[in-house]
Amino acid sequence: MLKQDVRDQLTAIVGEENLLDSQQDLIAYSYDSTPDFQELPDAVIKPRHTEDVSAIMKVLNEEKLPLVPRGNATNLCAGTTPLEGGVVMIFNHMNKLLEIDEENLTATVQPGLITQDLITEVETRGLFYAPDPSSMKISTIGGNINEGSGGLRGLKYGVTRDYVMGLEFVMPNGDIVRTGGKLAKDVAGYDLTRLMIGSEGTLGVLTEATMKLIPKPETKKTMLALYHNLESAGDTVSTIIANKIIPATLEFLDQPTIRVVEDFAQIGLPTDVGAILLIEQDGPPEVVDRDMVKMKEICEQTGAMSADIAATPEEGAALTAARRSALSALARMKPTTILEDATVPRSKVAEMVRAIEEIAENNNVEICTFGHAGDGNLHPTCMTDARDREEMKRVEQAFEDIFAKAIELGGTITGEHGVGAMKSPYLSWKVGDTGVNVMREIKKAFDPNNIMNPGKMFAKDEKFRVVVEK
């Protein structure tokens, strides 16, 4: 519960109707998509514009009350669970697409805009916004930027980070800062835009963003390749890249995942194969055709049982839709689903998947793996039951082993889901103690009272472990 005087100050800014603090509201904003995390905030606030945000921040900073910015809470790292209470800020009033600039190829948006809405709208004008996280129907651009989210098209087109040109954000002290702009080139000072990307709401509140657009690819084709085993699929991936083809999508599903996805989507995926690659290419028709033929050859040469190009766009769309639902389909198997996104260099994908299988076996837990084979971003997903505390310990151990292995192979603990509270104990494994120190200092400079999304990114106590040699 907020103190009455704080509540009064906040309602004076946004109006009574934009401050929610009934029991049901607190419950409804107490969680995100991360299993086993839940904590009640003291209130939920809906700013109407940047000035509201600034005024709110001044009050909270004065009171040293935590502020948790929240998009649609689809993050998988406990990034918006209000672990230390305080105020959850939502952007239901700040969800507009402000401008599409067809000359400079930019879109200026408010943070609450749904990713899919941006994609759909720009496509009606022959333009393209490439980052497409599986959650795009409900994720927000504010959330995407703050997690540095990726998607299926990441290999060829990059991730959210590569599309942010300029930002407006509000500092914890209420200052409004603008960075970058509709500029292809800009080296004036430190790159604050980049600093804010992936900052997980721990530095400031994003209130506006200018995103880069590109021309919409003319056509797209989809192919499905089946393998007896993982290693052949891995070979295909390396050979395609070595042949200087960059497909738009290069997704991978292991056998247990295939079975579950098929059960959910029922699109006729064979469930007895060892691995599947979903490959897409887009662009001018001649290039797409040439690349698809070449990739089909490569698949066959590297040991695919079959490689079939989808006959129609609808058939292709059904295949991608199935991949998008992989994570959630896995969720049907057991009450709790825990998903990680350890990432390794592309060449190590098969090795990493094998290691994950072994780790699962050693810890006696059930793990399915799928992910973005093209960029080495894997999603080992564990089906478990949070009520079974003994098993949960083994699950944690398994993930710890997976992180360690990823680092050993030159990878990282998270490729696109962010650190949040979930992976904060492991941050130093990737960036080292000195890295964590720099980050802590930056955080202090922005947010001396530690009110921005406290409990995330930095752990109270890090997990020390003999540093793995890279």
Next chain:
Amino acid sequence: MTANKEQYRAEVTKQFQEKMDYDELLNCMRCGFCLPHCPTYIETDGNEAASPRGRIALMKAVVDGKMEPDEDFEAQLSLCLGCRACEPVCPSGVKYGHLLEEAVDILQQNKEHSMPVKMFRSFLFDHVFPKPERMRQLNGLMWFYQKSGIQKAARTMNLTKIAGGHMAQMERVLPEIPSPRRMKQRPRRVEAEGERKKTVAFFSGCLMDTMFMDTNDETLYLLKKAGCDVVIPEKQNCCGAIHAHSGEKEQAKELAKQNIAAFEEGDYDYIISNAGGCGAVLDEYDHLLKDDPDWSERAKAFAGRVMDISEILYDAGLPPMELDAQIVTFQDSCHLRNVMGTASAPRKLLHQIEGVTFVETAEADRCCGSAGTYNLIEEEMSMQILDHKMENIDRTAATTVVTANPGCLLQMKLGVEREDKTSTMEAVHIVDLLAKAVRYKEEKTGSPV
């Protein structure tokens, strides 16, 4: 809080802990994929508590003892349309409808009703819906919709928010009620015309068999034309939808058993329903009776044979159809689409009518706001949803809006009335339109085909 209220909440909490399916609650991984499909989430400009993910979290919080089942909680469940649009899009396969039904049942059973409310509920649920004769004597549900009747009823039932603003419009859209004599003359068996392709049993439904009796007659006509022998088991009863959705689950179970028994006699391929709302309930008798060892298998056998009229007509095939040139659109029945999984058959049938240009309405799969008695209980939200729906329909320039469920039909008629479009737009049941198109063609070609 008064001692009474405290006791009530403690009791509700206890029953939530005993009765709610905790595995199903946990099965929600909070991915949020359902949010953009939930009408109440959309209409509240993205209020998480008014979303499926939010409502599941609220129910779970009650079970976990993290939340008291207070008035807000009840209001939030009441605001839910029960349209189940959140189910087909849920990759985890969460059966939201079952969770909601159980929760509403617990709340309802613990309600301290005043004497008049008790009498009214008992009259309604024990004596009217389960008794076809009584329904007929009462001239269907006419009274239910009549201004004074419903207002008083709703008020005494403690169904809040009844302002009665659209009641006058509602009255105007109600069909003529057939005479009880006519209702009794219905044959028990209808023979297929031409070669017999299938034998089916017809579930006539209580609302359909009174207020929409013409539509039922047309249903038999179409089945006959499609080559189906039809039996109409005499002992069938109300499907129990209204009971199940209003927290009278035990009675719903009793009705289910009567219907299962009634349809066990005789040999036929399918049980046909022409009301999405009824069909969906029949389709889930197996779930309703899953814990009853004597009935679970029989319920499964019953549910496995339930099919919507449009599916059988499409499968068996209708004679050629034609109508005067017109633009037609289709409004999905939520339960038909989300529970029975029927969405393409009605559209394909409409496409078969010569002269008809079919135009899909944007968001046709979104609830129209009728949702059983929802438009009476949550009038404001219902009308907000309806007005948005009509805007989308207007964009198709359709003159005929086709529906597949009596509740939806009334709601769409109400929408036409509200927009003052009665002279240019008509809402019809799909069966009536198809039957008209078959006859039109027959008359044109001069002989039955």
